[in-house]
Amino acid sequence: MFPKNAWYVACTPDEIDGKPLGRRICGEAIVFYRGPGGTVAALEDFCPHRGAPLSLGRVVEGQLVCGYHGLEMGCDGKTVAMPGQRVRGFPAIRSFPVVERHGFVWVWPGDAAQADPARIHHLEWAHHPDWAYGGGLYHIACDYRLMVDNLMDLTHETYVHANSIGQKEIDETPVNTRTEGDEVITSRFMNNIMAPPFWRMALRGNGLPDDQPVDRWQICRFSPPSHVMIEVGVALAGQGGYEADPKVKASSIVVDFITPETETSIWYFWGMARRFQPQDQALTASIREGQGKIFSEDLEMLERQQKNLLAWPDRPLLKLNIDAGGVQSRKVIDRLIAAERGTPAETPA
Structure with missing residues (x-):
């Protein structure tokens, strides 16, 4: 029993250098990684193809690539590409509001519409x-x-x-x-x-x-x-x-x-x-x-x-x-x- 409409520290920046990180936060399985330009992204740790953990994949040019069959995910949770397949029409998986600030990566596991970065404590x-x-x-x-x-x-x-x-x-x-x-x-x-x-x-x-x-x-x-x-x-x-x-x-x-x-x-x-x-x-x-x-x-x-x-x-x-x-x-x-x-x-x- 915990508040979900709040900012929690999810990890430190070094934990996502070069590879995705899977971490459960407030009961939610989330994968953290660096998308295009090095911006932190957070998605549901669930590949929409066969349900594999996306955290077992790798990051290629800012796209999260599933380590099971190569499905590529965008930072918004939408499928981007897959070898030999058309996947852009697939439903998106959940993305989470995430902010890198004060030397930590913060995530909002609740209602994304209420996620205001200004509510992160000043340190x-x-x-x-x-x-x-x-x-x-x-x-x-x-x-x-x-x-x-x-x-x-x-x-x-x-x-x-x-x-x-x-x-x-x-x-x-x-x-x-x-x-x-x-x-x-x-x-x-x-x-x-x-x-x-x-x-x-x-x-x-x-x-x-x-x-x-x-x-x-x-x-x-x-x-x-x-x-x-x-x-x-x-x-x-x-x-x-x-x-x-x-x-x-x-x-x-x-x-x-x-x-x-x-x-x-x-x-x-x-x-x-x-x-x-x-x-x-x-x-x-x-x-x-x-x-x-x-x-x-x-x-x-x-x-x-x-x-x-x-x-x-x-x-x-x-x-x-x-x-x-x-x-x-x-x-x-x-x-x-x-x-x-x-x-x-x-x-x-």
């Missing part, structure tokens, strides 16, 4: 030279809403990520949750604490001491359909915390694009954009490696959680105050789904 860090970005992709066997829950309540860091970003002060510091339209924000500010290992590494990367007390912050922002941007960082204690001068802090935006594949699996595009030492490629690689390990720790927990929920679907779950961010995010999601379907919104579990 300042993707274009500004003062920012550096590094990220990756995980396939995770869980409901996309479980990942939203995970990111909107960072209390789990103390336990799942004890050796990297977790610390007891996260548990001990209250979290504030608020809703602004369709955006949900949770925030936690921890003052005069020692930085955990990942942030000690980041402080060193910005030329700062890693053995002094710091002020730490976590500001999680959920935006529909399933994107979470998390402002995180540490500043030398007493220097202004979140508002401190960049010279005395290491801060970043954790980037989380959660794209449903099915009801119980996701494509998770993760990364970190930072605004300190953007020219340091070795630091970018080090942060990416560290963040990749952190997110891999979430992977097992989420997949095992999903299995438990499938095994006991009717078992009630407790709600705590730390769950407010995830609960409010689910309310936004349910409202969007209900609007698409013309039905009342469900109460989130």
Whole structure:
């Protein structure tokens, strides 16, 4: 159950360099490739001749050629040619609105008439030279809403990520949750604490001491359909915390694009954009490696959680105050789904 009238990250540009890519998005089997002039195209991954996956074919001069019998498809879903056959009168297969922007390929799996590229979030860090970005992709066997829950309540860091970003002060510091339209924000500010290992590494990367007390912050922002941007960082204690001068802090935006594949699996595009030492490629690689390990720790927990929920679907779950961010995010999601379907919104579990 997911909104379909929305823009989702489908892939990164390098995934379609030179060959088509098949990927299921919100239950839709889609093939992505570069058409004439290198423009990204997205079609139903279904050859109208014999039903073969078009993603098993190849791209020739901007045309998608089926790898089974050579049927050529245009970017609009219409058949173009086939050796020894007349095929231009065949019905078109479905094409999907697709946009390449901010270093990602975005797809709209719902009603194409409603697909407005202006609704794609602006990402300042993707274009500004003062920012550096590094990220990756995980396939995770869980409901996309479980990942939203995970990111909107960072209390789990103390336990799942004890050796990297977790610390007891996260548990001990209250979290504030608020809703602004369709955006949900949770925030936690921890003052005069020692930085955990990942942030000690980041402080060193910005030329700062890693053995002094710091002020730490976590500001999680959920935006529909399933994107979470998390402002995180540490500043030398007493220097202004979140508002401190960049010279005395290491801060970043954790980037989380959660794209449903099915009801119980996701494509998770993760990364970190930072605004300190953007020219340091070795630091970018080090942060990416560290963040990749952190997110891999979430992977097992989420997949095992999903299995438990499938095994006991009717078992009630407790709600705590730390769950407010995830609960409010689910309310936004349910409202969007209900609007698409013309039905009342469900109460989130």
